[in-house]
Amino acid sequence: MATGIQPSVPLSPAVLAILLSLAEGDKHGYAMMKDARSPGGGGIQMGPGTLYGSIERMMRDCLVEESDRQDDERRRYYRLTSQGRAVLAAELERLEATMSSARALGLLPDGGRS
Amino acid sequence: MSAPFLDRLPQVPASTGFERFYDSALRLYPSPFRETYAPAMRQAFRDALRDKALPRPTFVRLIIRDLATSLIKEHIAMLRDSLTRPALVFNALVLAGIATGIALAFYAIPQHVLRSGLNDPQIQMAGDLAANLERFGVTDGLLQGALLSTGGGSNVDMSRSLSPFLIVYNDEGQPLGSNGQLDGKTPAPPRGVFDYVRQHGEERVTWQPTRGVRIAAVIERVDGPQPGFVLAGRNMREVEARIADVQTMAGLTWLGMLGLIVVGSLAFGIYTRPKPTMPVPPPAPAKG
Numbered sequence: 001m002a003t004g005i006q007p008s009v010p011l012s013p014a015v016l017a018i019l020l021s022l023a024e025g026d027k028h029g030y031a032m033m034k035d036a037r038s039p040g041g042g043g044i045q046m047g048p049g050t051l052y053g054s055i056e057r058m059m060r061d062c063l064v065e066e067s068d069r070q071d072d073e074r075r076r077y078y079r080l081t082s083q084g085r086a087v088l089a090a091e092l093e094r095l096e097a098t099m100s101s102a103r104a105l106g107l108l109p110d111g112g113r114s
Numbered sequence: 115m116s117a118p119f120l121d122r123l124p125q126v127p128a129s130t131g132f133e134r135f136y137d138s139a140l141r142l143y144p145s146p147f148r149e150t151y152a153p154a155m156r157q158a159f160r161d162a163l164r165d166k167a168l169p170r171p172t173f174v175r176l177i178i179r180d181l182a183t184s185l186i187k188e189h190i191a192m193l194r195d196s197l198t199r200p201a202l203v204f205n206a207l208v209l210a211g212i213a214t215g216i217a218l219a220f221y222a223i224p225q226h227v228l229r230s231g232l233n234d235p236q237i238q239m240a241g242d243l244a245a246n247l248e249r250f251g252v253t254d255g256l257l258q259g260a261l262l263s264t265g266g267g268s269n270v271d272m273s274r275s276l277s278p279f280l281i282v283y284n285d286e287g288q289p290l291g292s293n294g295q296l297d298g299k300t301p302a303p304p305r306g307v308f309d310y311v312r313q314h315g316e317e318r319v320t321w322q323p324t325r326g327v328r329i330a331a332v333i334e335r336v337d338g339p340q341p342g343f344v345l346a347g348r349n350m351r352e353v354e355a356r357i358a359d360v361q362t363m364a365g366l367t368w369l370g371m372l373g374l375i376v377v378g379s380l381a382f383g384i385y386t387r388p389k390p391t392m393p394v395p396p397p398a399p400a401k402g
């Protein structure tokens with residue numbers, strides 16, 4: 001597991017979905033909402049209020065920051081910080097360990113996804 | 115995951131009824147949050163509205179649920195950020211302590227004045243009668259009309275009348291004469307009271323001879339050839355009602371002050387709350 005990670009894991013589903021979405025690159029609000037809605041992004045139905053409330057707290061925790069990308073003045077783009085990337089890695093390691101335990105218990109097929 | 119789908123989104127009219135509703139709902143967010151994020155939220159709403167992949171009923175449900183949960187969450191977060199600052203909490207606790215002290219004083223001082231003032235006529239009456247009886251002794255003094263000459267005329271019903279009454283006891287604490295009656299009898303205070311008065315000369319007590327009857331009593335020692343005790347008492351009913359009024363007023367004052375402190379701290383906390391995280395200005399592009 002990554003070391004020196006201060007923000008607590010497990011992360012909330014919304015925060016994990018936002019971190020996962022931003023891991024791909026700089027994104028604006030609706031792109032993150034759309035990613036979160038997809039099965040690979042967590043399948044979370046997240047509205048603008050939940051999204052920007054989470055982003056506000058994630059900026060305070062230095063997990064994300066506003067990007068300098070500007071293709072439309074009405075849109076704000078965000079990106080992961082190194083701290084956010086480390087927290088995401090820590091959370092994914094934790095989830096991976098959980099999945100391994102579930103597989104060992106026979107709750108999931110080996111190498112498969114539920 | 116993401117795709118440049120925005121270019122493919124169909125154009126919609128600038129403002130729909132649901133969009134106007136959402137614009138109105140945005141005003142319900144705490145102002146610092148709204149000022150920082152409302153334009154981006156409105157844009158995300160418009161993007162979702164234009165996204166044909168998102169069925170309209172699903173979109174409406176999503177927005178309504180999001181408004182309901184995030185509005186509550188952001189207001190709670192705002193209150194938490196505003197009110198949990200140590201300096202604000204400390205000031206509120208200090209003010210609450212001062213308010214509690216003021217309210218206690220507001221109750222205790224009038225209560226003490228009212229209660230001690232209730233003894234005034236009894237002090238004089240007990241003193242006069244004790245002085246009179248000391249010359250002749252309690253038994254002989256009563257026979258010579260000392261009780262009548264000290265103002266102990268007609269019989270007083272202790273449970274109903276607010277008039278002061280007098281009772282004379284012998285040295286063993288048995289009543290010898292009285293103009294105060296309770297259910298046709300002359301009651302006596304606990305023996306410990308007489309023991310105390312025997313040693314200290316006088317005692318002022320709240321005496322409850324029976325359930326529901328409370329007497330402000332002054333007991334004086336009678337020395338001399340036939341020693342004994344004089345008790346002057348008065349029913350406390352009216353004064354206790356006034357004390358209860360004072361208690362109610364003090365309690366309401368205390369609650370009012372606490373309410374003002376809470377409202378004031380809340381207003382001050384909101385007015386001076388930390389601003390939401392401001393966007394980081396983009397770095398200047400490197401030259402060369």
